[in-house]
Amino acid sequence: MSTAGKWAENPALNPRIQAALRRVPLSVEEVLALNAAVLQRSTGLSRADVETLRAAARSGPAPKPALLLSDVPALASGCSVVDRLLRGGLPVGGVTELFGPSAVGKTQLALQICLSVQYPRQHGGLQSGAVYVSTEDRFPSRRLQQLISEQPSLRQDVPLSLIHELHLSDGVYVEHAADLPSLLSCLLKRVSLLLSRGLVRLLVVDSVAALFRSEFEACDWLQRHRQLLAVSSELQRISRQFGAAVLCINQAVDLVNQQQDQGPGPAPSSFGPALGLAWSNQLTARLMLCREAGLLTHGDQSSAPRSLRVTFAPHLPDQSEGGVTAAGVWREGLRGEEPNDQRAASSERATSSLSEQGT
Template sequence: MDWEHLDLNPRIIAAVTKANCRSAKDILCVSGPDLQRLTHLSKSDVQRLHCAVAAAVRKSPAVTALQLIKGECPALEAGYKLSLVCPVLDRLMRGGLPLRGITELAGESAAGKTQFGLQLCLSVQYPRENGGLSSGAVYICTEDSFPIKRLRQLITQQPRLRPDLPSSLINSIRFSDNIYIEHTADLESLQACVSQRVPVLLKRGLVRLVVVDSVAALFRSEFQADEAIKRSRHLLTFSSALHRLSHCYGAPVLCVNQVTDVVEGPNPGRCDYGLVESKVLPALGIAWANQVMVRLMLRRLEGCVESDERSSAVRKLEVVFAPHLPRADCLCGVWEEGVRGIPDDA
């Protein structure tokens, strides 16, 4: 670390250099009394040194309690979330997706997971007063090609999905221009995407939502059964990058996940997270589960539901765990205009 760039008395800088302290870690990881003995500085000088080094390594400015009370940092308010554009779904999620942390949506094939991701890519582009974030989204595909035809259909059906909004507002948003699509074929390109290209989009304010569809595809295909430790190490690196992006820029992260069959019989090492009667569990095990803040499960049930003389297969969206949500679920369906929850009295 270049001590000369710090706003400190030259006397303090000389003492630090003489003590052979070369990095911020050498200062911040040492207690005040130990640093006094090491540098022969006074208590007040050590306090100034700690403050100067901490300020230099801090990536984002500190936020005071007074700023939070005055509402000067709306992105940090726990009550604000990204809407799912449906009263029933938003009620289940108490407003929508949290702005910070990883939200996982797991389910079997054809359950409708991608439909949620596409719908959120459109929802994020609406103004804050309409449940959005006035920004775009980046959609990372790891297994299938991006469903561009379905996206175009959702865009044309926005007036039907959002009848509460004036058509002038909907027509003023260029939805397709604000969705950035990335295709990653291996873990190396996936890591390069979340560590290099996605931060550029977030920093420029072009996106405020990250969707990964799906997180399990590459980790399942590139590691053998006996490489669990190596896979866990790569998972932690990937999830750390996502957490860093989400917390630095206040951007929700939605990770679509596959499921794995539950093997019958005693298995004391299996953790079902409350899904005792389920025949499938989210993939990637406990190593990935510990990185997720909100876990949702989407299931396709038997039967259909009618709406405006149209039918859809019934889905069940369930909150498995979340720090701010109880265990609950609701029914929903997928129509031309998108995903909509089914009221209890329907």
Template sequence: MDLDQLDLNPRITAAIKKGRLKSVKEVLCYSGPDLQRLTSLPTHDVHYLLKVASRHLQGGRVLTALQLFQQREGFPEQHRRLSLGCPVLDQFLGGGLPLEGITDLAGRSSAGKTQLALQLCLTVQFPRQYGGLEAGAVYICTEDVFPSKRLWQLIEHQQQLRTDVPGEVVQKIKFSNHIFVEHAADVDALLECVRRRVPILLSRGMARLVVVDSVAAPFRCEYDAQALATRAKRLQSLGAALRGLSSTFRSPVLCINQVGRLSGCALSLGEAGLAGREGSS
């Protein structure tokens, strides 16, 4: 069975392949210490790998809905959502951002969209038991410069904001080292970034969250009302590329858009039918 079918952080998958392990059955032939030696993975990653691999081999049997629910409850580390770091918002979104699909966040100026995106860039770095994915984030700016000052303010207050996480855990995380910022001033640059540069970070396990702030800006600048068909086609290409990344690397994608007062001002992937879930801020 193909190792790429396992629900693993790309970092772990890369380590397995580097250790020249070619199948799920081959992984299960080794003990924990042997896998550590072959892959250079830490103990908790090896334990997680063995658990996922063994469950994958059992996946062919028919399960009832109750068994599926109990199985999910028995393995909380395999949650399929990224926490927002706020219980109220997590409950509203059914547990957080889905790991597969595009979440479209739209709202008026100064509604807090970027603030929420920055918090997610920090939340994704927390251990799984605290709602994170133990990886960094890619933040693609298309309109304004990256809000580094606001990011630092959030980092400085993480211990107060995340009282559910032990202080020593928060202190160990080098948040700013794992946020990769890209700037794309036009549609071609945005597509180039999504198709070429972002996959490198995701495939190496360096990031598990992609933020595009915002989708509308480059399209609004390049296409007028007479070029709606071309705009829609390019927007669909972007949506397909982002969905492909999310599906391949099991990484949530957050697209931010500003809603204007005039009808037709908002431009989102949801319009193209490509967003997995729409939200508002």
């Protein structure tokens, strides 16, 4: 941050705090906005040092007004219908969660956004790459190559010459993390290095819940809580320090067996996001993807319809429309039907129904 260098040279701060600020640049605004636990985790300072740091921030010049998420650029998903729902796409400088049942299309959408981030800003991208951290399954490289080959079909708003010039496969960096220490090391070292060099502006973690559900027993709740805060604070640091979009895929759990609060926003009656309230409080936005009844057709393809809903996003001015319905997973990726197409399909169904009644 612009004020971090001046902080490190401030003689009023002891050398230990100065060294921490050189290692993790923080602005006055961030020191005052972040809670003590996040500051301790990101800087490695004690609680007393964090209070000293905050006191110095309060006694200094008045900080600039915080930038609202609605004022920063968004990262487009590649689907105009989804982007309208999200008011442009994923928030840059925040952590977005995408949760839903297994095999509903969460990874499909994440891969699609990994390609979208590489486009110029006028086409909804950030002109940078993506790092994809896989924690459970093998990275779907074949599906990624298929999405790349089908980009001209999905991104008809982008000139074909530009799509070929980008070499999209070179802009996706893949990391694997088999356990929590590996995940934290990856975020602190390799991911931060890619971000600091400007090679990536999108981080995808697929999935964030897998390691917590496999490594801890019920009696280890305190250790699990601490590790969860460590991971979430690191994701927050990455999003804020580097101005990156962070997308975390989360698993769904049965609400009948889930006794803890799932956090802000409405949730479906049958399932909700894993990891509970401690994780929910770290999110900028929460999206729910689920499968609906019926069948969609698109040329020679067919797909079960999906719906994408915003269940929590304070930066969005209006969420009354409820979500994107009749979205399908096709060869070119996840794409929703335009409202005109949906109305036409509804009209055709109504006409067919009236014809049957007349006969």
